[in-house]
Each structure stands twice: as C-alpha cells, then as structure tokens.
Amino acid sequence: MNEFDDFIQTQKDEMTALLKDLVEIPSVMGETSDGEPFGKDCFAALELITDAAEKLGFRTFIRDGYYAVADCVPEGCDDIKLGILCHLDVVPAGDGWSYEPFKCTEKDGKLYGRGTMDDKGPAVSALYAVYAVKQNAVRLKHGVRLIFGTNEENGSADLEYYSTHDTMPPLVFTPDAEYPVINGEKGMVRTTYTSDFPKGEIVSIHGGQVINAVPSAACAVIKGLSKEAVIGCSEKLDNSCLYAIDEDNGTVKIECHGKSAHASLPDSGINAITGLLELLCSLPLDDFTQQEVLKKILRIYPHGKTNGEALGAKMQDSHGALTSVLSLIHTENGKIVFSTDTRFPLSSTKEEIFDKFSRAIMDSGIEITGYIGSQPHYTDENSELIKALLSVYELRTGKKSRPITIGGGTYVHEIDGGVAFGAERSGTDYHIHGADEFIPIDELLDNAAMFAQAILEICG
Ligand SMILES: [Zn+2]
Structure with missing residues (x-):
C-alpha cells in the first residue's frame, strides 16, 4: 500500500x-x-x-x-x-x-x-x-x-x-x-471463404456474431424432414453443443448453442457453427450435394479442433502455437460464405499462413474471397x-x-x-x-x- x-x-x-x-x-x-x-x-x-x-x-x-x-x-x-x-x-x-x-x-x-x-x-x-x-x-x-x-x-x-x-x-x-x-x-490472419451452395433441403444457414470470437450460436432452416427425425440425429452426436429443434411453417428450424470465447483462446469455447454443420451433415437428406460442401468445410475446420492441423498450418514456437477458428457463416444466393480468425506465432508471417490456407483448399471448390492480416x-x-x-x-x-x-x-x-x-x-x-x-x-x-x-x- x-x-x-x-x-x-x-x-x-x-x-x-x-x-x-x-x-x-x-x-x-x-x-x-x-x-x-x-x-x-x-x-x-x-x-x-x-x-x-x-x-x-x-x-x-x-x-x-x-x-x-x-x-x-x-x-x-x-x-x-x-x-x-x-x-x-x-x-x-x-x-x-x-x-x-x-x-x-x-x-x-x-x-x-x-x-x-x-x-x-x-x-x-x-x-x-x-x-x-x-x-x-x-x-x-x-x-x-x-x-x-x-x-x-x-x-x-x-x-x-x-x-x-x-x-x-x-x-x-x-x-x-x-x-x-x-x-x-502473435500475428493475425482473417480469411473469408466462398463456395457454391446450390438450392436444396437446407434452406439457410447463419452463425456467429463477430469474427474475433468462437461463435456461441448458429441456426439453420431445413425442409423435407420431420422435427423428430432431426432430433433423432442430434441425439446421436456427442460434441458438447445444445440443439433446439422446432417446426416452423412446414420447415424445421435448428438452433445450435455452444460457448463463446475470444478467438485467441479458442479452446475455452465451444463452436456452435461447426456443431451445427456436424448435425446438418448427419441428416438423411435426399440429395447429398449441399452436405458435400459442408463436409469440405468441416474437413478444414473440424469441430473441437483449433490448431490449424487440418489446414496444414499447425505450428508452435517458444512464443506459443497457432490457433484458427471458424467464426462466421451464412448462405446467400446460391453461395455459402464463412470467415475465420487465425493467430500465428512470432516465427511466421501472414504471407506464409495465407500460402498454407490457399494450398489447403486447392481444388475443393472453396475460394478465398477476403483476406486481411497483421504481422506479429x-x-x-x-x-x-x-x-x-x-x-x-x-x-x-x-x-x-x-x-x-x-x-x-x-x-x-x-x-x-x-x-x-x-x-x-x-x-x-x-x-x-x-x-x-x-x-x-x-x-x-x-x-x-x-x-x-x-x-x-x-x-x-
Ligand atoms: Zn479490449
């Protein structure tokens, strides 16, 4: 004192x-x-x-x-x-x-x-x-x-x-x-990706509020399945997310709830977007085209994994490890758009990270349509x-x-x-x-x- x-x-x-x-x-x-x-x-x-x-x-x-x-x-x-x-x-x-x-x-x-x-x-x-x-x-x-x-x-x-x-x-x-x-x-890279998302039984997807946080909520509207069928699929998942599923005007509305956290400390959060995508991918839809797109997104951003390994970008130095979070997503006019927030250690550069991400989505039909970054x-x-x-x-x-x-x-x-x-x-x-x-x-x-x-x- x-x-x-x-x-x-x-x-x-x-x-x-x-x-x-x-x-x-x-x-x-x-x-x-x-x-x-x-x-x-x-x-x-x-x-x-x-x-x-x-x-x-x-x-x-x-x-x-x-x-x-x-x-x-x-x-x-x-x-x-x-x-x-x-x-x-x-x-x-x-x-x-x-x-x-x-x-x-x-x-x-x-x-x-x-x-x-x-x-x-x-x-x-x-x-x-x-x-x-x-x-x-x-x-x-x-x-x-x-x-x-x-x-x-x-x-x-x-x-x-x-x-x-x-x-x-x-x-x-x-x-x-x-x-x-x-x-x-650490340095930071924020990337927006876009892919074709043809019309189908998944009517819309929306998730996340800001780019620099693990999203706590995401929702989707689907048609062609009963509420009970969707609930049945959600009960088979074991991913820490909570689902609220309801009928709405002949469609089924799915809300997924996770836990928000700062994007630089993603392990303390639960990602509601990837949790929602997991459920959508598990539904018995008639046409798999939309699910194929969502599976490609989950392949680079698997639920519960934030170390960038699936992007070929896992790295660590004496100042810490890389983290990467899928924080925003929405569908519009036959496209699906999602954004991610990545923090990388002092021994790397934003250019090097961008190269790795570009390589990870090569030939996947997903394109990088927005990119900003800062050096460490x-x-x-x-x-x-x-x-x-x-x-x-x-x-x-x-x-x-x-x-x-x-x-x-x-x-x-x-x-x-x-x-x-x-x-x-x-x-x-x-x-x-x-x-x-x-x-x-x-x-x-x-x-x-x-x-x-x-x-x-x-x-x-
Ligand atoms: Zn602050």
Whole structure:
C-alpha cells in the first residue's frame, strides 16, 4: 500500500459510478453518421468520458468522433512522454448471461456487465490513476496523455486516424490485456471463404456474431424432414453443443448453442457453427450435394479442433502455437460464405499462413474471397517502458516477472515500442467477450494505484 492506494480508496464510489454509466451505453460498433464514425453509442461513450475527465481537471478533446484525449501536463511543460491507451467500444452481448449485459450489476464484490473488464473498467482505472497523481501534488517532469478509442473491437480504425491527426507519445501502454507486461503478440490472419451452395433441403444457414470470437450460436432452416427425425440425429452426436429443434411453417428450424470465447483462446469455447454443420451433415437428406460442401468445410475446420492441423498450418514456437477458428457463416444466393480468425506465432508471417490456407483448399471448390492480416508485434524487453512497468508490478505484487507473448493482438499491435500492461491477472477468467463478463471492485481500484505508480516511475 502507498499514498495512491489510500487516495484511490476515497474515489471508489465515483469510479464505480462512472463505470456503471459507461456500461449502460451499449457501445457496440453501429451505423456511421456525420461526426460519429462508429455509431451513436460509441460517440456517447466518448462524450461521457471527456465530461468525467474535464470534471477531474484535464484538458480534453474528441477528434472527429474517432477517439477522445485527456491530457495531464505539468505547468510550463508541453512534453507528453507517456500515453495510456484504452477503448470504450465493446463486442455484442452474445448469449448465456445471468445478468443484464448493459446494466452494471454489483454482486459479491464484482461488477458484471459487458465491457467491465474489456476495456471500460481499465479505462476508469487509468483516468483515476492520472487523477491520483495530480491530486497528490506529485511534481511530474513530463506529461501523460489518456487516449480513449472506440474501434478496438473492429479493426482499430480509430488509431489509424490518430496516426495521421495527432502525435503518439513516445512510450505507450494499454491496459487491455494482462499482467505482467505483454511485449510479444502473435500475428493475425482473417480469411473469408466462398463456395457454391446450390438450392436444396437446407434452406439457410447463419452463425456467429463477430469474427474475433468462437461463435456461441448458429441456426439453420431445413425442409423435407420431420422435427423428430432431426432430433433423432442430434441425439446421436456427442460434441458438447445444445440443439433446439422446432417446426416452423412446414420447415424445421435448428438452433445450435455452444460457448463463446475470444478467438485467441479458442479452446475455452465451444463452436456452435461447426456443431451445427456436424448435425446438418448427419441428416438423411435426399440429395447429398449441399452436405458435400459442408463436409469440405468441416474437413478444414473440424469441430473441437483449433490448431490449424487440418489446414496444414499447425505450428508452435517458444512464443506459443497457432490457433484458427471458424467464426462466421451464412448462405446467400446460391453461395455459402464463412470467415475465420487465425493467430500465428512470432516465427511466421501472414504471407506464409495465407500460402498454407490457399494450398489447403486447392481444388475443393472453396475460394478465398477476403483476406486481411497483421504481422506479429514485438517490443524489446530491455526498453525503458518495460523495465519501469515490470519494476512497479514486482514491487506491488512481490512477483518476479518477465514479459510475455499472447495470441490476442492488443491495442498497441501497430504502435512501435508499445506494450500491454494489465488489467487481467493470470488465474482468473473474467469472461471477456463471453457471458457474465466482470471485474472485481478491488481490482478496479488496485489497477488504478498500479497505473499511478507507473506514471510516477516514468514521468516523475
Ligand atoms: Zn479490449
């Protein structure tokens, strides 16, 4: 404990109130309109945080609706040395919640709601960390800039905009991942595939909500079979999925439920799309043509397998293994379209992965119709920023630590020399991108004190 912990304790009510207000804004990416590039709710979140930051005495602005900035600069100094980067957009709620996803519910010392941990809670901690430093009359030699973005979950176009409109401080950390410090991030490839899918007894297939999560739900409409026949087939499957099967206007509607998880940690999820395809492939349909297409998809994305082996892309280095998830699917106009999210280790490149995927679907009738990728990110572990953050972490936790590599691209993936610092602690599953996401209140406070000490270490 230090002076920051004591001060942060006195701010507990204000911090939880601000987080509750932020969670109540369902800041999932929405329709672009004038001055609101990521939709009205993302913009509302920017207005809320700038109001709060102004009340705490910071200089703020919102840049064209893309992101908000709050600066804390010592008098007579315009040198901003440290940036802390958080995001206020969230992924959709998804299924399976025990609480209202867009109401912040307090229970047993935890705050439940979408964004409490990713990344609205850490954003509140960062704001109050700077406030704690300011209020404790600590003389800083250099300024701190808080940057609140609103497009982290959908490609970080906010930071691309930042790179051409504002100057990034030389040292940047983002509390949008985990402790101790993440200096290595796997590369990522997102691929969309298309295949012919002729008309037949399978009328439609839809599954998944976002590309960067294991899908928790998928559904299909079929004709020509009774509800009982479909239920009979579903009972023969043993794949951890739950099926809801119902008659609907002369057709049978099949819903498949799995478990969502972040695409970088797919083993903790259950893929509802591949679970649905398994059932569709097992049905006694008259014409096999459609099932042949689905079997080809299952051949490269077998249910329950996420290591890319079936794509010929299985690999592992000292920084981790490749993972690949089929996360979105739909049928339209005689085609079936599906998208996948792959994270690959530091020793490979996006070009190499693309080559492997292309080879895996050769002559299958499936084509790659969309592709984006990013190379792995690495910051030297001897950098000033990493040394400072690790020393603060070790001092507060008593744990001797080294920087780590993860599969999720963090918010600093495209920022040279950037690292992630918190706010998840290993051993806890905060259900990020899943149902019942939460942050413990004592961690909300502890993170603020941790960041305050880091600011002092770097800018003091
Ligand atoms: Zn995040």
